[in-house]
Amino acid sequence: MPDSLTIKDNRTGQTYELPMLYGTYPHYGAAIPAAELRRIRASDDDFGLMSYDPAFMNTASCKSAITHIDGDRGILRYRGYTIEELAEKSGFLEVAYLLLHGELPTPAQLQEWQHQITHHTMIHEATKKFMDGFHHNAHPMGILVSTVAALSTFYPESRHITDAEVRWKQIHRLIAKVPTIAAFAYRHSIGMPYAYPDNDLSYTGNFLNMLFKMTELKHKPDPVLERALDVLFILHADHEQNCSANAMRSVGSSHADPYVCVAAATAALWGPLHGGANEQVLRMLWEIRSKDRVPEYIQRVKAGEFRLMGFGHRVYKNYDPRAKILKEMATQVLHVTGKSPVLDLAMELERIALEDEYFVSRRLYPNVDFYSGIIYQAMGFPVDMFPVLFAIPRTAGWLAQWQEMLEDEDQRIARPRQVYTGADERRYVAIEKRK
Numbered sequence: 001m002p003d004s005l006t007i008k009d010n011r012t013g014q015t016y017e018l019p020m021l022y023g024t025y026p027h028y029g030a031a032i033p034a035a036e037l038r039r040i041r042a043s044d045d046d047f048g049l050m051s052y053d054p055a056f057m058n059t060a061s062c063k064s065a066i067t068h069i070d071g072d073r074g075i076l077r078y079r080g081y082t083i084e085e086l087a088e089k090s091g092f093l094e095v096a097y098l099l100l101h102g103e104l105p106t107p108a109q110l111q112e113w114q115h116q117i118t119h120h121t122m123i124h125e126a127t128k129k130f131m132d133g134f135h136h137n138a139h140p141m142g143i144l145v146s147t148v149a150a151l152s153t154f155y156p157e158s159r160h161i162t163d164a165e166v167r168w169k170q171i172h173r174l175i176a177k178v179p180t181i182a183a184f185a186y187r188h189s190i191g192m193p194y195a196y197p198d199n200d201l202s203y204t205g206n207f208l209n210m211l212f213k214m215t216e217l218k219h220k221p222d223p224v225l226e227r228a229l230d231v232l233f234i235l236h237a238d239h240e241q242n243c244s245a246n247a248m249r250s251v252g253s254s255h256a257d258p259y260v261c262v263a264a265a266t267a268a269l270w271g272p273l274h275g276g277a278n279e280q281v282l283r284m285l286w287e288i289r290s291k292d293r294v295p296e297y298i299q300r301v302k303a304g305e306f307r308l309m310g311f312g313h314r315v316y317k318n319y320d321p322r323a324k325i326l327k328e329m330a331t332q333v334l335h336v337t338g339k340s341p342v343l344d345l346a347m348e349l350e351r352i353a354l355e356d357e358y359f360v361s362r363r364l365y366p367n368v369d370f371y372s373g374i375i376y377q378a379m380g381f382p383v384d385m386f387p388v389l390f391a392i393p394r395t396a397g398w399l400a401q402w403q404e405m406l407e408d409e410d411q412r413i414a415r416p417r418q419v420y421t422g423a424d425e426r427r428y429v430a431i432e433k434r435k
C-alpha cells in the first residue's frame with residue numbers, strides 16, 4: 001500500500017501494515033486509525049497496542065470540515081474562508097450561518113436566519129427568578145454556565161437530538177438567548193433592571209442595548225462599537241478542537257441535550273488557560289502597571305513563577321492571526337473610546353517578550369486573548385465579563401462542532417482508554433490489621 005505505515009514489533013519480529021487517513025488535501029495532515037494498533041500484540045491474550053497521548057497533544061479526535069488552523073503559518077479559515085477576509089467583509093450572524101451550514105448564505109437564507117435568531121432572543125420570565133438568586137458579586141461566567149444549563153429544563157424536547165428539526169430550533173434558541181443571559185448577568189451584577197431585547201437592532205447592537213440601555217426609550221448603540229463587537233465575535237466564533245469544543249463534543253456524544261453541552265463547553269472555556277485568559281491578561285497588565293516594570297515581570301515569568309497570560313498556544317507556533325487583527329483594531333477602538341495606558345503597556349510587553357530567547361525558543365506569541373481584553377475594557381466592559389464575551393460567539397462554533405459530531409458515522413460515545421499504573425490485585429485488609 002503506497003500510503004501506509006509498516007511497523008515492526010521488535011518483541012515478536014512481526015511487521016504490520018497500517019493504512020493512512022488523509023484530510024481533504026494532503027497538506028492538511030495524515031493520521032493512522034488508532035484502532036489498527038490493537039492488531040499489534042505480544043501474545044494471543046495481549047490487549048494490543050494503544051497510543052498514549054495525554055491532553056491529546058497529537059491525537060485527531062474527529063474528522064472535521066468546519067475550521068482549519070495552520071499553526072506554523074498562522075492560518076485560520078472557517079469553511080475555507082480566511083479569518084482576515086471574514087473579519088473585513090462579513091458579519092457575525094453570517095459567519096455563524098457559514099460555520100453551521102457550511103456555505104455562505106444567499107440573501108434570502110441570511111434574512112431567514114436573522115429572523116429566526118432575532119425572534120428567539122427573549123428568555124422565559126422564570127429564568128429571571130433563577131438569576132436573581134445569585135449573589136450580587138457572582139462571576140457572570142458562573143451565572144452563564146448555570147442559566148444556560150437551566151434552559152434545558154424549559155425545552156425538554158431538546159433531548160430528541162437525532163431529530164434535525166429539533167436540533168435547528170435549539171441552535172436558533174441558543175445563539176439568540178446566550179447574549180440575553182449574558183446581558184442580564186451583567187445587569188444583575190451592577191444592580192440594574194434587565195433591559196429587554198430590541199428586535200429592530202442587529203445582533204451586536206441588541207446586545208449593547210441589553211447591556212447599556214438606561215432610561216432612554218430606545219437605545220442607540222454606537223455604530224463603531226457595534227461593528228467592533230461584530231468583528232470580535234467573528235474572530236472568536238470557532239477554533240477547531242480546542243478544549244471547550246472538545247468538552248462540547250464529549251458531552252454531546254452521550255446524547256445529552258445541547259443546552260447542557262453548551263453549559264459544559266462554557267465551563268471549560270472559563271479556565272484561565274483557555275478563554276478565561278482574556279480576563280487574566282488585564283489583571284496582569286494592571287499588576288505590571290508601568291513599562292519600566294516589564295523587564296522584572298518577564299524575569300519572573302522566565303523563572304516559572306507564573307505564565308505570561310495571552311501568550312502561547314497549543315497550535316499556533318507563529319503569531320495568532322486573530323491577535324494581529326485585534327492589535328490593529330485596538331488602536332481604532334481607542335480612537336473612539338479614548339487612549340488606554342494598558343495598550344501601550346501590552347505593546348511594550350509584546351516587544352520585549354518577542355526579543356527574548358525564552359519566548360522565541362518556545363515559539364510563544366500573543367494569542368487571541370492578549371489584545372481582546374484591552375478592547376473590551378475600552379468599550380466599557382468590566383473584566384469579569386471578558387470570558388462571557390468569548391462564550392457568546394463561540395456558542396455558534398460549539399453548536400457547529402456538536403452537529404458535525406452527531407452526523408459523523410465514525411463517532412460514538414467518547415470513552416478514552418488508559419494505561420493503568422495502579423496496584424495489581426490484592427486482598428482486603430481488616431482495619432485492625434492495617435499499620
Ligand code: SDX
Nearest residue numbers: 239242273274275277307308309310311312313314362367
Ligand atoms: C485560547 O486551543 C485553542 O484553540 C484555544 C483558543 C481558542 O480560540 O479556542 O485559541 C483560545 O485558549 C488561547 C490561549 C489562552 N491561554 C493563555 O493565554 C494562558 C497562557 N498560555 C498558556 O498557559 C499556554 O501557552 C497554553 C495553555 C495556551 C498552551 O499550553 P501548551 O500547548 O500545553 O504548552 P505547554 O504548557 O506545554 O508550554 C510549553 C512550554 C513550557 O515551558 P517548558 O516546560 O518547555 O520549559 O512553553 C511554556 C511552558 O512553561 N509556556 C509559557 C507560556 N505558555 C507556554 N511560559 C510562559 N508564559 C506562557 N504563556
